[in-house]
Amino acid sequence: MAEIKSKLVEIKTKPTSANVEDFINNVHDEQKRKDSFVLMEMMKKATGEEPVLWSSSIIGFGNKRYKSPNTGREVDWLRIGFSPRKANLSLYLSASIMEHADALKKLGKHKTGVGCLYINKLEEIDLDVLKEIIDASLNQK
Numbered sequence: 001m002a003e004i005k006s007k008l009v010e011i012k013t014k015p016t017s018a019n020v021e022d023f024i025n026n027v028h029d030e031q032k033r034k035d036s037f038v039l040m041e042m043m044k045k046a047t048g049e050e051p052v053l054w055s056s057s058i059i060g061f062g063n064k065r066y067k068s069p070n071t072g073r074e075v076d077w078l079r080i081g082f083s084p085r086k087a088n089l090s091l092y093l094s095a096s097i098m099e100h101a102d103a104l105k106k107l108g109k110h111k112t113g114v115g116c117l118y119i120n121k122l123e124e125i126d127l128d129v130l131k132e133i134i135d136a137s138l139n140q141k
Contacts, residue, residue: 008065008074015060015078018053024084032084035122039082039089042127046134047079058083058092080137091117093137100133107133 024040027033040051040059047061054060060078067074082091088111094100097112104112108125111118117133119125 007072008076011075011077013055013058013077015052015054015063016056018056020051020053020059023053023057023059027084029084029086031121032089035089035119036082036084038122038127039091042131043080043082043134046131046138049079052078054078054081057085060092080134088118088120089122091119093117093133094140099140100136103129103133103136 020040024033024036027036036059043059043061044051049061051059051061058078058081060081062079063076064079065074065076078092080091080093082089092115094115097104097115097117104110104117106126107129109120110125122130
C-alpha cells in the first residue's frame with residue numbers, strides 16, 4: 001500500500017493575541033464565567049501551558065499537529081481546550097472522546113461529540129474524574 005503524503009491544511013480557527021481573562025470576563029452567564037476560570041486553571045496546571053484564545057471563542061492550551069490516517073492531511077490545533085458556549089461548556093480533549101468511556105460513566109451529567117465533551121455546569125460533574133480525563137487526553141499520542 002502506498003504511503004499517504006502529508007499535506008498541511010490551513011484552518012480558520014487560529015491562535016490570537018487576545019486576552020483570555022478579558023474574554024472570560026465578558027461571558028454573560030455568571031455560572032459559565034466562574035466555571036471557565038476553574039477550567040482555565042485546571043487545564044493550565046495539567047498542561048503547564050498558558051491559555052491562548054483561538055479564533056474568537058476557544059481557549060486552548062498547547063499546540064499539536066493532527067494527521068488524518070486516511071487522507072494524510074495535517075492540521076495544527078490545540079492540545080486541549082474549552083469554549084464557554086451559550087448552550088454549554090464545550091471541552092476539546094482528544095480525537096476520540098469515547099477512549100475515555102470508563103471515566104465518562106463516573107463523570108456525571110454530560111454529553112459527547114467525536115472529540116468534544118459538553119457540560120452544562122461544573123457542579124453537575126465530578127471534577128476529580130474530569131481531571132483524570134484531561135490528564136489521559138494529554139498523554140495520548
